[in-house]
Amino acid sequence: MTETHAEVGIIGGSGLYELAELENAETVEVETPFGSPSDALVVGRLSGRSVAFVPRHGRGHRLTPTEIPVRANIWALKALGVRQVISISAVGSLREEYRPGSLVVPDQIVDWTKSGRPKSFFEDGIVVHTSVADPYCGRLREELMAAAHSATDTTIHDSGTYICIEGPQFSTRAESELYRFLKMDIIGMTAVPEAKLAREAELCYSALALVTDYDCWRSDEQAVEADLVTAVMARNADAAKRTIVRLVEKLPADAACECQDALAHAIITDRAAVPPSVRERLDLLIGRHLNA
Ligand SMILES: [Zn+2]
Structure with missing residues (x-):
């Protein structure tokens, strides 16, 4: 395990594969009980703070949303000492007012994934029911909105429900209409299980x-095409970077x-019944609770 330390974690998505603003950047390989992260992490200084960057899809965008080793990514950040994480991702809009080019700080998530992505660190002898009623940190959301408002003149939406689909294909028109009927605001493929695992x-x-x-x-919009998305994404990435800084x-x-x-108050299993191997493997996450 590495001795490198970081305070803040940034998970970059489509269009944000690196953070050139990091000074004295070093590449850090972190191994976890859940395998390797999407790629090596980059740890560097930003505004005097130590920041760790994870490219969610790997450099070169090699991993589909379904293939992302989310448990390893979150574990790696935790292992570096990170306590606050900002997740950057590209999304589609399901509302007229959430225009392309605008930024959203979502406050809710609906899980519409289908593949059975691993959604918990806790299994094989330990049961943990964590509250994700409010899946995003309220305090950090406030900080993020304030930063976005002061760093860009882009429109920022201060709330929104993110529906997470499996992908990798975009929606059919019928699906898109269904999600609108369900009052979803934005659509993407990666909020789940990332937000849930961060809470765990x-x-x-x-x-x-x-x-x-x-x-x-x-109906007057051309169907989503990857090329078109990539062009808007490049413009958005600049606003995202200024916000992060x-x-x-x-x-x-x-x-x-x-x-x-x-x-x-989330660990349900009788402490004495937690297998020693599980206790040891998950010590980073639950050691202080089990030994309390
Ligand atoms: Zn918090």
Whole structure:
């Protein structure tokens, strides 16, 4: 395991594969009980803080949303000492007012994934029911919105429900209409299980969603094409980077928050019944709770 330390984690999505703003950047390979992260992490300084960057799909965009080793990514950040994570991702819009090019700080998630992506660190002898009623950290959302408002003149939506589909294909028109009927606001493929696992790891986690297109529900809109999405994404990535720089500059060093005690009452299994091998394997996440 590495001795490198980081305070803030950034998970970059489509269009944001690196963060050139990191100074003295070093590449860090982290191995976890859940395998290797999507790629080597890059740890560097930003506004005097130590920041770790994970390219969610790997460099060169090699991993489909279904293939992303999310448990390893979250574990790697936790292992580096990260306590606050910002997730950047491209999304489609299901609402007229969430225009392409705007930014959204979502406040809710609906899980519409189908493949049985691993959604918990806890299994094989330990049962943990974590609350994800509010899947994003409220405190970090406020910090993120303030940073976005001050760093860009782009439209920022202060709330929104993110429906996470399996992909890798975009929606059919009928599906897109269904999600609108269900009152979903934005659509993407990666919020689940990332947000849930971040909560299980007791990290403060919030997301900046970059609207690239109107999905395919608007009848006058051409169907979503990867090329078109990539072009808007490049413009959005710039606004996202400026927001990240401002956020890291302003983030309080003491980030005491309820997220960081999310497992306090969530472990259901009798402590004495947790197998020693599980206890050892998951020590990073639950050691302090089991030994309390
Ligand atoms: Zn929090």
